[in-house]
Amino acid sequence: MIIKRITVYPGLNKNGEKEGFEELKIVSGNTVSIVGPTGSGKSSLVNDIEMLTQGDTITGRKIFINGKIPPSSFRQDPSKNPIVLITQHTNFLADLPIDEFLRIHAKARRIAAEGTVERTIYLTNKLTGEKVHEKMRMTSLSGGQTRAMMIADAIVIGQAPIVLLDEIENAGIFKKEAMEMVRTEGKIILFVTHDPVVALLCDIRLVMKNGGIVKVHRTTELEKKARKRIIEQDILLSVVRERVRRGEVLSF
Amino acid sequence: MKLMNFAGPPSAGKTAVIKNIIRKLYPQVKVAYLKIDVVMAFEKEELQRDFADLPIQIVYAGDLCPDHASVMVMKDAIQWAMREGSELLIVESAGLCLRCSPYLNQGLGVIVLSMLGGMNSPLKMGPMVSLADIAVVTKVDLISQAEREVFREKIREVSRSIRIYEVNALQGTGTSRLMTELDGMTDIDVDTLKLKGVPPLGVCTICIGKKDIGWDNHFGVIRKLEGADYLYRGE
Ligand SMILES: Nc1nc2c(ncn2[C@@H]2O[C@H](COP(=O)(O)OP(=O)(O)OP(=O)(O)O)[C@@H](O)[C@H]2O)c(=O)[nH]1
Numbered sequence A: 001m002i003i004k005r006i007t008v009y010p011g012l013n014k015n016g017e018k019e020g021f022e023e024l025k026i027v028s029g030n031t032v033s034i035v036g037p038t039g040s041g042k043s044s045l046v047n048d049i050e051m052l053t054q055g056d057t058i059t060g061r062k063i064f065i066n067g068k069i070p071p072s073s074f075r076q077d078p079s080k081n082p083i084v085l086i087t088q089h090t091n092f093l094a095d096l097p098i099d100e101f102l103r104i105h106a107k108a109r110r111i112a113a114e115g116t117v118e119r120t121i122y123l124t125n126k127l128t129g130e131k132v133h134e135k136m137r138m139t140s141l142s143g144g145q146t147r148a149m150m151i152a153d154a155i156v157i158g159q160a161p162i163v164l165l166d167e168i169e170n171a172g173i174f175k176k177e178a179m180e181m182v183r184t185e186g187k188i189i190l191f192v193t194h195d196p197v198v199a200l201l202c203d204i205r206l207v208m209k210n211g212g213i214v215k216v217h218r219t220t221e222l223e224k225k226a227r228k229r230i231i232e233q234d235i236l237l238s239v240v241r242e243r244v245r246r247g248e249v250l251s252f
Numbered sequence B: 001m002k003l004m005n006f007a008g009p010p011s012a013g014k015t016a017v018i019k020n021i022i023r024k025l026y027p028q029v030k031v032a033y034l035k036i037d038v039v040m041a042f043e044k045e046e047l048q049r050d051f052a053d054l055p056i057q058i059v060y061a062g063d064l065c066p067d068h069a070s071v072m073v074m075k076d077a078i079q080w081a082m083r084e085g086s087e088l089l090i091v092e093s094a095g096l097c098l099r100c101s102p103y104l105n106q107g108l109g110v111i112v113l114s115m116l117g118g119m120n121s122p123l124k125m126g127p128m129v130s131l132a133d134i135a136v137v138t139k140v141d142l143i144s145q146a147e148r149e150v151f152r153e154k155i156r157e158v159s160r161s162i163r164i165y166e167v168n169a170l171q172g173t174g175t176s177r178l179m180t181e182l183d184g185m186t187d188i189d190v191d192t193l194k195l196k197g198v199p200p201l202g203v204c205t206i207c208i209g210k211k212d213i214g215w216d217n218h219f220g221v222i223r224k225l226e227g228a229d230y231l232y233r234g235e
């Protein structure tokens, strides 16, 4: 099925009040950021979308795909699931070696391409400082390595038209590289983020408070202009961060 | 009356899942609940806190395999639940021996599993997984989407036809999809109820493969549901 749009129908916030919108349409090609204080319900929103909930989560939201209730096969068969979710978790609990885990995941998503496992590990290592190798156990990965692997797995094995990323900037992975890897034409991408740069790079910004969406904001022209300057400063900061991490002494 | 048989390793989340199901039905639909455990069970207090008038029975299997115990008490339990006027009987078994399974040829057999028990745990549980109609995977809130999908694949290795549902049983997320299983269920016929699987070799009439349920069809095991603290004690 070709994914044209997701529609979110409002649920209730933590006080039991209806969220401040009637229906929220996200069409293919849109990038959306979800911002708000810790505990405001950002993860719950992306989890609702991933679950394709029909009112049976704590929020009571409903999620439609292409204007309809999605078929149950989306949930029953990972190879038909149009959504990948990179959760906020910073460690795996799967007690398997990396290569075996990836091989089974590729089988579940019916990705038969030669070299899938190798390519996932290669991409993981582009995003992480210390390299991982195929015989390491999933449970031994660090927080940053875990998140790098989740992103690489989502790109190579998930290959879905809808990508949900819960705090891409977390745990010190290379944010810019990760965003570039994920952003391909025609996808719907939602970033839960505390990072203003990630937020400004998106077309739409959802502001959350107290468990509900309180504002749907389209990035303004003024914001788009400011974007360039802010990104430059962010790059400067990340260069400094990398140098400090490598143990260099800075002389401004 | 309809029947659901829940099995799964300790602390998999069986009671949590059952609570979510009862919450969707109670008190409009009359539900009765039976727990078969080894030495200790806390379900009575736990369920009564949420569902004050729910008919509840707890039975201890002692040194007998809890699944064997369930075979023995099942007929009593069904009669008890029918006397209570129940429309649905939910049986939770501690299912510890991993060589047999409590599922019957009627009603719904449900295995409850979580990945926290290990990625390969479905492969180690034999008929408890392979003979179940559906698998409910709990604690998905604690794992990534990729891990969920790999765990699903592990369950599929044991049973191609099993229907898999993923839930966060703490918040009840995913229960609605699970409830669709109840729609297609038919009433049980007590006279033709039989065990689905062949129990392993052993010493009692269940152990030698007799599939009939109820006391009148077996010997070697001793007490009745009523007033039984322990159904059987070894030397
Ligand atoms: N995070 C999380 N915890 C869960 C979930 N389901 C159950 N739990 C917790 O796991 C523990 C065991 O759950 P129970 O429902 O008592 O498990 P059980 O299978 O009935 O256990 P026994 O009857 O003792 O064998 C409890 O502390 C539950 O709160 C879930 O989906 N997510």
Ligand SMILES: Nc1ncnc2c1ncn2[C@@H]1O[C@H](COP(=O)(O)OP(=O)(O)OP(=O)(O)O)[C@@H](O)[C@H]1O
Residues within 6 Å of the ligand: A011, A012, A013, A014, A015, A036, A037, A038, A039, A040, A041, A042, A043, A044, A045, A058, A059, A088, A210, A211, A212
């Ligand atoms: N609409 C709602 N109604 C009731 N509870 C809610 C609602 N939305 C979220 N919650 C609850 O609030 C808590 C925090 O939500 P969540 O984890 O989604 O926050 P977050 O914005 O992702 O926080 P963080 O930035 O720390 O990751 C959770 O326990 C969640 O179940």
Ligand SMILES: [Mg+2]
Residues within 6 Å of the ligand: A042, A043, A044, A088, A166
């Ligand atoms: Mg969060």
Ligand SMILES: [Mg+2]
Residues within 6 Å of the ligand: B014, B015, B016, B043, B092
């Ligand atoms: Mg229990």
Ligand SMILES: [Zn+2]
Residues within 6 Å of the ligand: B065, B066, B067, B068, B097, B098, B099, B100
């Ligand atoms: Zn047994």
